[in-house]
Amino acid sequence: MKVALAIVGAGPYGLGLAAHARGAGISCQLFGRPMSFWREGMPEGMPLRSPPALTLLSTPGAGYTLEAHLEARGGPGAARGPVPRELFLEYAEEFRRREGLECTAGRVDVLAREGDRFVLQAGGERHEATDVVLATGPALHPWVPPQVSESLARSSWRHSSEPPGPEGLAGARILVLGGGQSAMEAAALSARAGARVTVVARARRLRVVDSRGIPGRGAIALVHRSTAVLRRLPAGLRRPLARLLAPTTVETWSHGVLRGLGVGFCLGARDGTFDEGPGGIHLRLADGRGLAADRVVCGTGYRVELSRHPLLAGSSLLAALRTHDGLPVLDDRGRSSVEGLWFAGLLAWDRFGPASNFVFGAPAQCRAIIDRGVARR
């Protein structure tokens, strides 16, 4: 079967893109298990950092919001405090049902261009599409500082997206690297499991913010407008501005939780070198400070390097893709230099900027890619 559009990845961006495609009457196939990164790659009970009103999936019309979901299940219309991961998953599943979005469950193993169409292999079957959007999310691109990966045994460190090893955390000395929310969540998880945790961050001061106070509809309109302006700017202006608009921040509530758990902080930690011996791991900082540990957790986030994307690595598509700093270079509708190939979510950071790191960046991308892009081809 050949469809007009194949969307690879059924996370918040893939679901939103599929809802927009359906709204525009585009024949579309959505590949992947719905919300699998949120279901399997994030800790149980994890509270979302984004405020309830910004935790919504995108539709072309008014749509089914988290608030509407809470009302539908008989609770108060607005969630207070951080939204638990499980509630977001429940909302996403109901969103998918209401929007009538079916997923082709298999993972896409191969993506290739054949003449005027794309061929995708998933679950041993061949599928064809005129256009493809890759919405495969951040999980394929964990970033680990080379000082860690080149100096320590692989069993001595893990990225925060990986589950802790079988050796257990109780009593272990853990260094969590990073000054953002991922690092804070990894630190809380280890400390709750009985580890002695120190967060090591380059920043001299953590930027502690409280996103819960962000008013909903006003904020989403602001995200739309600022993304719309940003994506139309020339690269020389857009890229530095986007970096400026993307400070690393930590939520007040999680910072409070860490203090309550007795987590230590080593801030202003620059130019560290690691070594490993019988006594464990040693981190020496340029200013003379030193820290000892049994294991290191890298809460250092995600960085896209397209040449390592499993669907592109070594393919002729990659050779035809223009990239900048590992990211695809896109036009202001998310279209790449390969005819018919579009990118969404974190993969579209170079064009859509910091909102691409969050679920609330999806509406602006869905409108650009589907309503103004694929639907007008």
Ligand SMILES: Cc1cc2nc3c(=O)[nH]c(=O)nc-3n(C[C@H](O)[C@H](O)[C@H](O)COP(=O)(O)OP(=O)(O)OC[C@H]3O[C@@H](n4cnc5c(N)ncnc54)[C@H](O)[C@@H]3O)c2cc1C
């Ligand atoms: C610990 C943590 C906490 C976070 N908290 C928040 C938060 O509070 N608020 C917020 O807005 N954002 C948060 N984020 C960021 C969040 O992950 C992204 O905003 C969101 O998941 C992006 O959606 P996506 O659809 O682009 O990617 P994903 O949710 O990752 O979805 C992409 C999907 O594509 C699938 N996929 C990949 N390759 C293939 C393939 N070959 N075939 C088929 N399917 C494939 C993946 O399995 C995945 O299910 C958090 C991230 C982390 C790691």
